[in-house]
């Protein structure tokens with residue numbers, strides 16, 4: 001068993017961007033990421049703080065715009081409009097989930113496509129499907145960057161994806177099946193209505209678990225020698241820790257790891273890569289906007 005080290009790989013990616021920026025004259029405007037955060041959801045607070053920290057580390061500017069839970073949809077849309085028009089902002093993210101009274105789709109669609117570094121806008125998702133330049137959402141992009149870093153063979157492999165969300169499962173399944181590296185896999189996209197799930201997972205050369213169900217994937221569900229990517233991040237109550245919880249992945253790491261050829265840990269796997277991919281998207285947005293080059 002070998003570890004797909006997301007933390008180390010993310011560190012390398014961030015260092016490369018930081019070095020590129022450091023070589024620019026001081027007068028050149030740096031990339032800036034704007035993050036919009038509604039309410040005080042603990043997990044969202046943690047994710048946004050990590051994104052702002054990464055910006056600071058590599059020399060990006062960052063803006064954190066906070067709203068109370070009861071912010072109106074119009075107020076939020078007006079803020080996004082302002083950020084769309086702000087020439088000093090190159091990337092915009094709206095941390096999900098949003099409160100129930102706000103239409104997430106409407107908010108996602110309000111972000112200017114050129115600044116949609118989360119890749120959630122329908123145009124960017126369509127571009128991903130058609131393999132046109134655009135923004136690939138950070139988690140699927142991070143997973144692919146990790147497979148690329150470790151030169152994991154994906155061509156002709158059976159890749160089983162657990163979960164079909166718009167932000168992870170569906171885009172990663174599209175990416176793994178496209179004619180590229182990483183890609184060229186034969187993909188099975190599974191969800192809660194999939195019958196005989198274990199029958200499929202046992203055939204997976206590459207298993208990507210993105211369900212949000214702690215330790216759902218057990219050793220019996222995994223083929224000997226498989227590559228296992230654990231996307232899950234769930235806070236599980238744990239009175240032995242100072243915070244009263246610990247982070248659990250979707251894979252029973254201890255039991256599954258010995259059967260695998262490669263596996264991502266949680267934390268230190270896909271989560272770290274997601275942040276690095278977001279930084280890379282923001283850097284790309286800045287390059288495209290400042291050079292008006294949409295083909296990158």
Ligand code: NAP
Pocket residue numbers: 139162163164165166167168169190191192193194197210211212213231232233234270271272274
């Ligand atoms: P989501 O929107 O809740 O989707 C979960 C998916 O899992 C759904 O497609 C659901 O099927 C499927 N599912 C749930 N229970 C299942 C079961 N028993 N059998 C088969 N399929 C089942 O979740 P998400 O946003 O994709 O996130 C998934 C996990 O990844 C969460 O733990 C989240 O915190 C984590 N995450 C991590 C990162 C990171 O940076 N590492 C980024 C994003 C998300 P249906 O469609 O049929 O309901």
